[in-house]
Amino acid sequence: MNWNLLAEHVLAGHELSDEEGLAILESEDDQILELLHSAYQIRKHYYGNKVKLNMIVNTKSGFCPENCGYCAQSIDSEAPIQKYRMMDKDTIVQGAEQAHRLQSGTYCIVASGRGPTNRELNEVTAAVQEIKAKYDMKVCACLGLLRPEQADKLKEAGVDRYNHNINTSKNHHDAITTTHTYDDRVETVNYAKQAGISPCSGVIVGMKESRLDVVHMAKALKELDADSIPVNFLHAIDGTALEGTNELTPMYCLKVLALFRFINPAKEIRVSGGREVNLRSLQPLGLYAANSIFVGDYLTTAGQEGTKDHQMLKDLGFEIEYPTPQPLAE
Numbered sequence: 001m002n003w004n005l006l007a008e009h010v011l012a013g014h015e016l017s018d019e020e021g022l023a024i025l026e027s028e029d030d031q032i033l034e035l036l037h038s039a040y041q042i043r044k045h046y047y048g049n050k051v052k053l054n055m056i057v058n059t060k061s062g063f064c065p066e067n068c069g070y071c072a073q074s075i076d077s078e079a080p081i082q083k084y085r086m087m088d089k090d091t092i093v094q095g096a097e098q099a100h101r102l103q104s105g106t107y108c109i110v111a112s113g114r115g116p117t118n119r120e121l122n123e124v125t126a127a128v129q130e131i132k133a134k135y136d137m138k139v140c141a142c143l144g145l146l147r148p149e150q151a152d153k154l155k156e157a158g159v160d161r162y163n164h165n166i167n168t169s170k171n172h173h174d175a176i177t178t179t180h181t182y183d184d185r186v187e188t189v190n191y192a193k194q195a196g197i198s199p200c201s202g203v204i205v206g207m208k209e210s211r212l213d214v215v216h217m218a219k220a221l222k223e224l225d226a227d228s229i230p231v232n233f234l235h236a237i238d239g240t241a242l243e244g245t246n247e248l249t250p251m252y253c254l255k256v257l258a259l260f261r262f263i264n265p266a267k268e269i270r271v272s273g274g275r276e277v278n279l280r281s282l283q284p285l286g287l288y289a290a291n292s293i294f295v296g297d298y299l300t301t302a303g304q305e306g307t308k309d310h311q312m313l314k315d316l317g318f319e320i321e322y323p324t325p326q327p328l329a330e
C-alpha cells in the first residue's frame, strides 16, 4: 500500500474501506516510518505542530455498580484502589489550578458510576462555573450515562465537552460489559451533542477485540462525529476481569493511532490511558499521528510526570496549544 497516496486521498475526502483500515493494522513493522509520515501529513494539515494537553481529576473513585471488565472501579473488581465519594466543589476547583500550571487546555472532571446523582451534578456544575470564571481553559465532564436534562444543566454551567467512550465496537461490547448496552453509550453522546456540548468519545484497544473491531470503532466515532477521540491502550489491572490481558505491542499501538488519524482526519486524537506502559520508548512517535495527550495521572493508574511530557514535546519540536502561551519546562 502506498501510504502517502492514501493520505492524499484522505485529505481530498476519501473514506477508508474496511480493507484499507485492516491493511494499516496489518502492515509490516518495517513500514512504520512511512505509515507515520503519511499520518503526519494529515495531522499537520489540520493541527500543524500543536499538541493539546488534557488533565483528569477523578472526583469520585470506585463504588460503581457497573461491570466494565477493564475497570478497577467496578463493583466486580477486586483491585485494591483508593475509593472515595464525590469531592466537594472547592477540591474540584483546586485541580483546575494544577491543570493551569501544566498548560493543560482542557480540565476533565471525571466521576465513577453509572450516571450522576442530582447532588453530584450540582457539585460539578458549581465547580465548573467557578473554574470558567477563573481560568481560560476548556472543561470536559465525564460522569457516565446522562439524561437529556442533565446534559442541558451541564451546558448551562459552561461545560464545553462531554466524554463518554464507546470503548469498543458494537460487536464486541457485550464481551466487556453487560450492565449497559453499546446503544446506551451512543445515546449519551447524542444527548450531549443535542445540548450543544462538544462530544468526546473514544476507545480502549487491547481487550481481545479483533482487528476488524478496531477499524469499526474508528468508523463508529466518525459516524458519531466525535470532536475529540481518546485512544486508550489497555493497562490491565490485577483484580479486574481483564487481569493478565497483554496483547499489545508498541508498534501495533502506533498503527492503531495512524488508523484513527486516517479515518478521523480532522479530529482531536489523544494518546490516552496506557500510553506509558504500552508505547513505552516509542511514546514520542505516537504524536506524529495523534495531536493530544493526557498529562498527570489517569483514573486509577499513575501517568508520567508532567515535566517529562513537556520535555518530550519540546524535544519533538511540538508546541503546546494553550490559550495563554507559556514557555515549556526547561
Ligand code: SF4
Pocket: 064, 065, 066, 067, 068, 071, 072, 073, 074, 075, 111, 112, 113, 114, 144
Ligand atoms: S468504566 Fe465507568 S461505568 Fe464502567 S465500571 Fe468503571 S466507573 Fe463504572
